[in-house]
Amino acid sequence: MQLCTHCNAQQLDGAIFCSECGASLLGSPQRRETTASLNRAAATGDATAFEMSEPLVIDAPPVSAAPTFTLVVINSGRRITLEASDNLLIGRKDNQRGIYPDVDLGLDGGYDAGVSRRHAMISLQNGSYCIEDLASANGTFVNGRRLPPQEPVPIRPGDELKLGTLLLRFEIG
Amino acid sequence: MGPGISLRVTLSRSVLPASSEPQLVYALLELTAQGLPMTLPKLPLNLCLVLDRSSSMRGERLQQVKEAAGRIVEMLDADDYFSLVAFNDRAEVVVPAQRVRNRNDLKRQIGMIEAAGGTEMATGMALALQEIQKPVQSRSVSRILLLTDGRTYGDEGRCVEIARRAQNRGIGLTALGIGNEWNEDLLETMAAHESSRTRFITSAAEISAIFTDEVKRMSSTFAQDIALRCEVRPGALLRSVDRVRPFIARVQAVEERELLWNAPLGDWSGAEPQALLLEVVAPALGIGDHPLLRLNLTYNLPGMNLMHQQGELVLRVAVRSADSVSYEVDPTVKHWLERLVAYRLQASAWQDVADGRIEEATRRLQMAGTRLFEAGETELARTVQEEATRLLRSGNASAEGRKRIKYGTRGLIGQE
Numbered sequence: 001m002q003l004c005t006h007c008n009a010q011q012l013d014g015a016i017f018c019s020e021c022g023a024s025l026l027g028s029p030q031r032r033e034t035t036a037s038l039n040r041a042a043a044t045g046d047a048t049a050f051e052m053s054e055p056l057v058i059d060a061p062p063v064s065a066a067p068t069f070t071l072v073v074i075n076s077g078r079r080i081t082l083e084a085s086d087n088l089l090i091g092r093k094d095n096q097r098g099i100y101p102d103v104d105l106g107l108d109g110g111y112d113a114g115v116s117r118r119h120a121m122i123s124l125q126n127g128s129y130c131i132e133d134l135a136s137a138n139g140t141f142v143n144g145r146r147l148p149p150q151e152p153v154p155i156r157p158g159d160e161l162k163l164g165t166l167l168l169r170f171e172i173g
Numbered sequence: 174m175g176p177g178i179s180l181r182v183t184l185s186r187s188v189l190p191a192s193s194e195p196q197l198v199y200a201l202l203e204l205t206a207q208g209l210p211m212t213l214p215k216l217p218l219n220l221c222l223v224l225d226r227s228s229s230m231r232g233e234r235l236q237q238v239k240e241a242a243g244r245i246v247e248m249l250d251a252d253d254y255f256s257l258v259a260f261n262d263r264a265e266v267v268v269p270a271q272r273v274r275n276r277n278d279l280k281r282q283i284g285m286i287e288a289a290g291g292t293e294m295a296t297g298m299a300l301a302l303q304e305i306q307k308p309v310q311s312r313s314v315s316r317i318l319l320l321t322d323g324r325t326y327g328d329e330g331r332c333v334e335i336a337r338r339a340q341n342r343g344i345g346l347t348a349l350g351i352g353n354e355w356n357e358d359l360l361e362t363m364a365a366h367e368s369s370r371t372r373f374i375t376s377a378a379e380i381s382a383i384f385t386d387e388v389k390r391m392s393s394t395f396a397q398d399i400a401l402r403c404e405v406r407p408g409a410l411l412r413s414v415d416r417v418r419p420f421i422a423r424v425q426a427v428e429e430r431e432l433l434w435n436a437p438l439g440d441w442s443g444a445e446p447q448a449l450l451l452e453v454v455a456p457a458l459g460i461g462d463h464p465l466l467r468l469n470l471t472y473n474l475p476g477m478n479l480m481h482q483q484g485e486l487v488l489r490v491a492v493r494s495a496d497s498v499s500y501e502v503d504p505t506v507k508h509w510l511e512r513l514v515a516y517r518l519q520a521s522a523w524q525d526v527a528d529g530r531i532e533e534a535t536r537r538l539q540m541a542g543t544r545l546f547e548a549g550e551t552e553l554a555r556t557v558q559e560e561a562t563r564l565l566r567s568g569n570a571s572a573e574g575r576k577r578i579k580y581g582t583r584g585l586i587g588q589e
Contacts, residue, residue: 012196014198015197
């Protein structure tokens with residue numbers, strides 16, 4: 001037997017998806033960094049294409065045993081897997097202003113979706129994940145509810161995060 | 174090798190780790206037609222159209238339906254049978270079952286259908302069943318093609334009962350819903366049987382393509398009365414059988430006796446790939462190679478005069494010591510399983526909505542969205558996410574979103 005890490009249901013060995021909640025039971029989720037939006041941008045050569053000319057750095061899988069979480073960008077399917085730390089900045093990279101967020105949503109149409117350069121912060125506090133809106137112009141939403149600025153709010157796996165109008169899903173592992 | 178259907182099985186994992194516990198094995202069974210001549214003799218067709226002519230069909234919808242029906246008449250051969258029933262509050266036989274001889278006459282009769290009144294489907298279905306059984310044909314492909322845009326009230330049970338009676342006599346049902354008002358639960362239930370399917374027509378302009386598609390599929394039917402028998406080794410269990418291609422649908426596998434299941438699969442149009450996904454629970458097995466499952470397929474090839482054909486395949490699993498087995502999963506099996514899981518999740522979500530468990534339903538839909546993304550169904554995944562958000566906010570899903578998700582996850586929208 002194995003336990004589903006998402007809903008704790010008992011599952012038979014060999015099961016690929018949990019029969020209760022549908023979560024993947026495979027040990028390490030496959031990383032899929034090539035996204036539909038990137039391919040489109042490359043194909044049409046539109047405004048985001050210049051960013052494409054920069055080498056795409058794919059994070060090496062974490063070596064340490066620190067807990068990881070994943071943000072799934074809904075419109076592109078891109079999965080961003082991160083190691084939990086005190087403060088992870090989500091926003092848009094701006095070379096001129098020297099803003100280099102941990103998660104750059106510029107590649108996922110973040111500008112059009114109204115993602116601020118410094119939009120929100122995800123942190124691991126006392127074993128639970130929190131998101132804090134950094135007084136962004138277009139707001140941060142958790143499951144459709146707008147967050148008050150500068151107040152960390154706990155989030156759970158499966159929660160839908162919206163930055164401006166860009167949809168993300170928060171997953172653990 | 175003579176003509177027939179060949180079976181191919183891919184397991185989720187080809188080698189299992191030795192374990193003292195039961196393990197779940199997924200088997201993707203793909204059926205392939207083999208040794209068939211390029212042009213198969215076409216079986217005579219027997220098609221009955223059952224058309225909703227309630228007032229909501231007025232205008233473009235009915236116009237498109239009539240044109241599409243006219244096109245069907247053009248496509249049928251002189252030895253095919255055609256009949257047409259129209260229904261609103263009442264039902265009438267517009268074209269009694271007859272050979273397609275005088276096409277202009279048939280088209281003129283179709284042209285006279287006018288939209289008015291309400292929707293009462295059962296009487297229409299009853300007349301259709303009566304018409305379609307009039308021709309006496311030894312070998313044929315019979316199909317009732319139902320199109321509706323509304324809800325029938327009070328006679329849903331009768332509709333399902335008539336559909337089952339038809340299906341049990343080898344008459345398939347294709348149930349088409351157009352617009353956002355029709356009752357998808359009813360059409361799904363009516364079509365939840367072999368040789369039957371349901372589709373969601375999003376715009377009137379698609380009607381013609383879907384009608385002709387249906388006739389083409391009927392014309393390319395080459396195998397009938399297909400049935401799959403699955404026999405597992407002692408201690409094992411067949412947990413589920415689902416069709417994944419050409420579209421996702423639960424297959425009713427009946428446990429005939431201990432360790433033996435029987436699943437009727439109906440007709441097969443050669444134009445479409447066929448694949449099933451089986452979930453088998455293997456008992457604890459020692460190191461070595463073990464037979465797990467015996468699959469036996471029986472079928473008729475009426476066009477070639479080959480009746481009671483069969484194919485057999487014994488599925489073996491290799492069990493090795495746990496530390497030498499990697500946990501790798503076959504990507505094709507995983508893909509179809511992922512789509513199947515998304516379909517199951519959304520189905521449970523609608524049940525949750527009906528029972529008032531909105532948060533639970535939202536979680537399931539979100540997970541269905543994740544599965545669809547992983548399976549590469551980006552657009553549908555987005556629809557599911559949007560509907561999950563709407564559900565959480567308003568406590569309700571939109572009628573259209575619900576239909577798009579139900580039919581989309583099964584692969585039943587648009588061209589297949």
